[in-house]
Amino acid sequence: xxxxxxxxxxxxxxxxxxDPTERTGPAxxxxxxxxxxxxxxxxxxxxxxxxxxxxxxxxxxxSGASVEAARTLRWSARRIGGCLHTFRPLVxxxxxxxxxxxxxxxxxxxxxxxxxxxxLTRLIGALHxxxxxAAFPPDQALRGAAVPAPARRDSAQRGPGTLHVGxxxxxxxxxxxxxxxxxxxxxAALQALGSGRFxxxxxxxxxxxxxxxxxxxxxxTEALGAAAADRLTDAVGLxxxxxAGHPYNAEAxxxxxxxxxxxxxxxxxxNQVRLLLRLHRYAREILDGSExxxxxxxxxxxxxxxxxxxxxxxxxxxxxxxxxxxxxxATAYALGILHADQRHEVEAARFAFQRLWVRT
Amino acid sequence: xxxxxxxxxxxxxxxxxxDPTERTGPAxxxxxxxxxxxxxxxxxxxxxxxxxxxxxxxxxxxSGASVEAARTLRWSARRIGGCLHTFRPLVxxxxxxxxxxxxxxxxxxxxxxxxxxxxLTRLIGALHxxxxxAAFPPDQALRGAAVPAPARRDSAQRGPGTLHVGxxxxxxxxxxxxxxxxxxxxxAALQALGSGRFxxxxxxxxxxxxxxxxxxxxxxTEALGAAAADRLTDAVGLxxxxxAGHPYNAEAxxxxxxxxxxxxxxxxxxNQVRLLLRLHRYAREILDGSExxxxxxxxxxxxxxxxxxxxxxxxxxxxxxxxxxxxxxATAYALGILHADQRHEVEAARFAFQRLWVRT
Numbered sequence: 001x002x003x004x005x006x007x008x009x010x011x012x013x014x015x016x017x018x019d020p021t022e023r024t025g026p027a028x029x030x031x032x033x034x035x036x037x038x039x040x041x042x043x044x045x046x047x048x049x050x051x052x053x054x055x056x057x058x059x060x061x062x063s064g065a066s067v068e069a070a071r072t073l074r075w076s077a078r079r080i081g082g083c084l085h086t087f088r089p090l091v092x093x094x095x096x097x098x099x100x101x102x103x104x105x106x107x108x109x110x111x112x113x114x115x116x117x118x119x120l121t122r123l124i125g126a127l128h129x130x131x132x133x134a135a136f137p138p139d140q141a142l143r144g145a146a147v148p149a150p151a152r153r154d155s156a157q158r159g160p161g162t163l164h165v166g167x168x169x170x171x172x173x174x175x176x177x178x179x180x181x182x183x184x185x186x187x188a189a190l191q192a193l194g195s196g197r198f199x200x201x202x203x204x205x206x207x208x209x210x211x212x213x214x215x216x217x218x219x220x221t222e223a224l225g226a227a228a229a230d231r232l233t234d235a236v237g238l239x240x241x242x243x244a245g246h247p248y249n250a251e252a253x254x255x256x257x258x259x260x261x262x263x264x265x266x267x268x269x270x271n272q273v274r275l276l277l278r279l280h281r282y283a284r285e286i287l288d289g290s291e292x293x294x295x296x297x298x299x300x301x302x303x304x305x306x307x308x309x310x311x312x313x314x315x316x317x318x319x320x321x322x323x324x325x326x327x328x329x330a331t332a333y334a335l336g337i338l339h340a341d342q343r344h345e346v347e348a349a350r351f352a353f354q355r356l357w358v359r360t
Numbered sequence: 361x362x363x364x365x366x367x368x369x370x371x372x373x374x375x376x377x378x379d380p381t382e383r384t385g386p387a388x389x390x391x392x393x394x395x396x397x398x399x400x401x402x403x404x405x406x407x408x409x410x411x412x413x414x415x416x417x418x419x420x421x422x423s424g425a426s427v428e429a430a431r432t433l434r435w436s437a438r439r440i441g442g443c444l445h446t447f448r449p450l451v452x453x454x455x456x457x458x459x460x461x462x463x464x465x466x467x468x469x470x471x472x473x474x475x476x477x478x479x480l481t482r483l484i485g486a487l488h489x490x491x492x493x494a495a496f497p498p499d500q501a502l503r504g505a506a507v508p509a510p511a512r513r514d515s516a517q518r519g520p521g522t523l524h525v526g527x528x529x530x531x532x533x534x535x536x537x538x539x540x541x542x543x544x545x546x547x548a549a550l551q552a553l554g555s556g557r558f559x560x561x562x563x564x565x566x567x568x569x570x571x572x573x574x575x576x577x578x579x580x581t582e583a584l585g586a587a588a589a590d591r592l593t594d595a596v597g598l599x600x601x602x603x604a605g606h607p608y609n610a611e612a613x614x615x616x617x618x619x620x621x622x623x624x625x626x627x628x629x630x631n632q633v634r635l636l637l638r639l640h641r642y643a644r645e646i647l648d649g650s651e652x653x654x655x656x657x658x659x660x661x662x663x664x665x666x667x668x669x670x671x672x673x674x675x676x677x678x679x680x681x682x683x684x685x686x687x688x689x690a691t692a693y694a695l696g697i698l699h700a701d702q703r704h705e706v707e708a709a710r711f712a713f714q715r716l717w718v719r720t
Contacts, residue, residue: 132615164619247607248708255492256697259524322693329692333682336696337616344704348608 033221033287035090039212041286042083042091046209049076053202056193070189074110077103080205082282086228090221092213095204102201109192115313116182122314123174126341127334131167166330170338173321173331225283232276236357238269244350245358252347253340267312270350274305301356308349315342393581393647398447399572401646402440406569409436413562416553430549434470437463440565442642446588450581452573455564462561469552475673476542482674483534486701487694491527526690530698533681533691585643592636596717598629604710605718612707613700627672630710634665661716668709675702 052072059065081103084096128134163171192198207213243249251266281298315338322335412432419425441463444456488494523531552558567573603609611626641658675698682695 127617129610130613130615130617132618164617167617247711248704250489250701250704250708253490253697253701253704255490256701257487257490257524257527257694258492322689327689329682329687329689332689332693333696333699334617336693336698337613337700338696339693340697340700340704341610341613341616344608344610344613344700348610351607 033225035087035214035221037286037289038083038087038090038221039214042080042208042212043210045076045080045083046205049073049080049205050202050209052076070110070193071114074107076205077107077110077201079282080208081107082279083286086279086283087221087224087286089219089224090215092215095213099201099204102197102204106192106198106201110189112185113182113189116178116185118310119314119317120175120178120182122310123178123317123338123342124171126314126338127163127167127171130337130341131163133163166328166334169328169331170318170321170334173324173327173335174317177321177324178317222287225287228276228280228283232273232280235269235273235276239273241354241357244347245354247351249347252350253343256340256343267308267346270305270308270353274302274309277302277305295360297356297360301353301360304349304353304356308346308353311342311345311349315339315346318342393585393649395447395450395574395581397646397649398443398450398581399574402443402451402568402572403570405436405439405443406565409433409440409565410562410569412436430470430553431474434467436565437467437470437561439642440568441467442639443646446639446643447581447584447646449579449584450575452575455573459561459564462557462564466552466558466561470549472545473542473549476538476545478670479674479677480535480538480542482670483538483677483698483702484531486674486698487523487527487531490697490701491523493523526688526694529688529691530678530681530694533684533687533695534677537681537684538677582647585647588636588640588643592633592640595629595633595636599633601714601717604707605714607711609707612710613703616700616703627668627706630665630668630713634662634669637662637665655720657716657720661713661720664709664713664716668706668713671702671705671709675699675706678702 049072052069056066056069056073059069081100084091084100084103088096125134240251243251254266277298281295281302284295284298318335318339322332322339409432412429416426416429416433419429441460444451444460444463448456485494600611603611614626637658641662644655644658678695678699682692682699
């Protein structure tokens with residue numbers, strides 16, 4: 001499900017898309033930063049987009065290269081959209097306001113297939129862990145681990161075949177449902193990449209690569225970056241951080257059995273912070289230049305919130321599978337345990353975020 | 361289910377039985393402690409036992425007083441048994457070894473009804489919390505709270521009536537199953553109190569109240585207390601405390617969906633420490649005398665392990681209810697969530713214990 005910030009900019013993306021080595025756009029600098037830095041960043045991102053597009057067209061027979069190209073397209077679209085959002089007063093407003101929702105549509109459409117795969121991997125991995133059929137080194141199994149444990153992926157790739165009765169049926173049900181969604185997402189992405197709507201976006205990005213349409217009277221660039229930081233701080237201020245910092249507070253699973261289980265209500269402010277944190281990180285990369293090291297705590301906080309989103313959506317998928325008609329009680333029981341497990345992972349992610357945030 | 365320490369002494373009791381104001385037996389002292397202190401403690405406990413027995417016989421028409429009397433009988437039986445266990449070389453061995461299993465039998469038999477009530481209260485309370493139909497002040501709902509939240513009991517006393525479909529059915533099923541077990545436990549306790557076996561125990565305790573059969577050559581009393589402390593330290597050394605101190609380590613629910621779900625294997629060393637910690641506390645009360653304040657951290661650690669045991673047994677009850685034939689998938693789903701919730705409470709209790717222990 002796509003998350004939206006208050007201005008309707010869809011900035012959703014899966015958790016493993018944040019790469020600490022990814023390019024920060026403009027070259028290093030030391031003096032005050034002006035609109036030209038933003039323009040250079042937009043041009044660099046647009047160039048990435050166009051290169052990925054060319055790669056995608058050339059790689060129709062190489063599925064690995066094609067997936068890689070689609071991922072870069074998505075990243076670039078998201079970064080350009082984020083940049084246009086934060087530095088909106090610097091660019092031609094009408095043009096930017098028309099392009100941003102199109103970039104959001106593209107990033108969301110291209111991301112869905114990957115999201116489905118990641119969700120299935122996470123759920124099957126959790127079923128294996130809960131069934132004692134996954135052999136993790138203890139440290140990797142810790143939820144606090146900064147990096148998704150590769151062993152989890154291995155066990156997930158084994159599929160639900162080695163699981164026991166209830167867990168096996170739950171795994172097979174989830175695999176069926178999520179694989180169907182993934183196949184649909186794949187077709188939708190292919191269709192989107194061949195559509196006139198996509199070609200129009202690509203034309204606009206090509207324009208951006210050659211000449212950024214700047215506004216006549218640009219506001220201070222640094223001030224816009226500071227405003228993005230302020231929006232983040234304000235949103236974090238609305239989070240129940242005190243409670244989140246208290247381990248095992250049992251908050252995330254509250255209402256797990258309510259008549260209308262709406263975890264969205266408690267998850268929404270966290271998702272909002274996730275989006276604003278990403279915008280802030282993108283802005284800092286442009287404003288600080290690449291000579292500044294990436295703030296590892298901000299990066300870790302971003303990862304914690306990605307984990308929050310992934311676990312919340314996995315929990316929703318388990319709950320939704322449990323509503324499938326005519327399933328066996330053992331299947332439903334396994335899905336209940338799986339749902340609770342993922343909601344606890346949501347709570348663990350909040351705890352991890354709180355720990356990282358109070359240190360920044 | 362009764363927990364046994366390696367010497368077969370049943371020392372099980374529900375979590376709310378530890379009362380910081382309960383009498384510590386002997387009067388305050390300052391010099392070295394000898395066998396007479398142990399004898400005085402045993403006599404005081406035996407006197408408590410006999411007083412409770414008289415009260416129980418006189419209160420056949422007052423169920424509140426009868427419950428209270430049965431509870432004191434159980435406490436005294438447990439304390440006498442614990443004292444005989446720790447200070448075994450000080451008393452007539454043959455006599456003590458014959459009495460201890462009888463006291464254990466009595467304490468276990470008298471405790472089962474209360475355990476059933478507490479388990480049902482805990483499970484129905486959790487269902488209400490998970491259904492959003494319990495109104496806790498946020499602080500009380502925190503699992504780290506030192507004292508069982510009274511609000512939980514209130515919501516539990518409302519019964520499963522106000523719950524929603526799956527949770528309501530799960531609550532009704534648990535209520536049916538656990539109430540049946542409680543009724544059986546009640547009958548068994550009544551039967552036990554009227555049995556010749558009980559009268560034989562009472563006779564031995566009456567002997568103890570008047571004259572403790574001491575051994576001819578008693579070992580050092582302080583050394584026996586130190587040995588109890590050492591046994592505790594050794595048992596704690598076998599716990600995975602490092603992992604337990606890492607919040608959200610997901611250990612307690614591991615194997616929650618295994619073919620043979622045997623959480624006993626991972627719970628056993630914690631239950632062992634629970635029993636040894638209780639023996640250590642009882643011994644310290646005798647050796648330190650009442651002028652020493654009760655060590656609040658030891659008391660808190662004891663409470664955490666009681667919570668560990670209670671949550672583990674509640675989780676087992678939920679899993680067992682889910683194996684009832686012909687239940688609806690929604691019921692099974694709710695029981696799965698409930699089981700996972702209680703296993704996370706087990707994990708939370710381990711975390712709380714670790715925090716308290718590293719500070720002692």
